[in-house]
Amino acid sequence: MIVVLTAQAGEQEKNQVIEMIERAGLRVHLSQGIERTILGIIGDRELAASLALEALPQVERVVPILRPYKLASRDFHPQDTVVTVGDVQIGGGKVQIIAGPCAVEGEEQILTAARLAKAAGASILRGGAYKPRTSPYSFQGMEEEGLKLLARARAETGLPVATEVVDPRSLELVAEYADILQIGARNMQNFLLLKEVARAGKPVILKRGMSATVEEWLLAAEYILSAGNFQVILCERGIRTFETSTRNTLDLNAVALARQLSHLPILVDPSHGTGKWKLVTPMALAGLAAGADGLMIEMHPNPSEAVSDGPQSLTPENFAHLVEQVRKLAIALGKELG
16 A cells, blocks of 8 residues: 655655654655655555554555566555666656667678767667577577677767677676666566566566466566566567467557556667568657667678577668657657766
8 A cells, every 4th residue: 555645745754754653664655746755555555554644643644556477566666766776867858769780790881880889879778698499409609708798889889788688697798787677578577587687686677477466567677676676677579469460469559558557767669569670760760659668679780690580680771760759759759868
């Protein structure tokens, strides 16, 4: 449940309520708004209800949160969350573009991609060092060597690095090199991994599972939030449907709905969402119009030679065109790029 304090409640009155909640063995999450202070109570609902907090003069009202996800709910945290990575803000009126190849393939490839991405207007570099693939015979990634190359690209371009974590055993190594940890669609409900990633203390991009409902997606985010890491970024990357003309079905309903239900920033990945490079730009623009805070785009210096996801990767020229279209749309939406 959430406790809304009166506008007149000062620091002493706020601390009195917090101490009362914590003495009962419950946890408190503080949300300090411009006009109101909201205390989120984390723990047993019946125990929280027994505190009779509404009897306190500094308490305006107590509101039960009926949704199964609490910390991810906008009821709990009405203001939009902004996740900061270095100088990059995801959310809060900014439109950010995360770009790079599906997989790190070599030094020349990732350095070239990083330079081109930054020159065009990307603010974060993506690239997979560990690649969970459907087939065990497909390219599985360069692992630690790939992480080192991503770090080299960051050192040269200044772009923060986002890369996927696939296993708790490699988490510490990935966290050593990456600025943002990504949980892929296949691992959205790998709850042990979610808990471990939360403890790493770095921003987390949580991709929606290919068959997950919006509620399941937000409950997966709840695992990370409940472990104390509030730097969570949702990413819609398409779901599996009956449609076979595209790789997945990019669910823009989910973007608008998640924006209503949750305070967490949202990205759209039209590369995986469509699987076709010609559809990436129009669906990227549609995702932003639906309320996304940014995009995750696959761009490769030479997509025809990519070891994975070449058909959905943009060439540097097409990526630059996408960025210009995004820049114009951002202005129309009252936002700004980067």
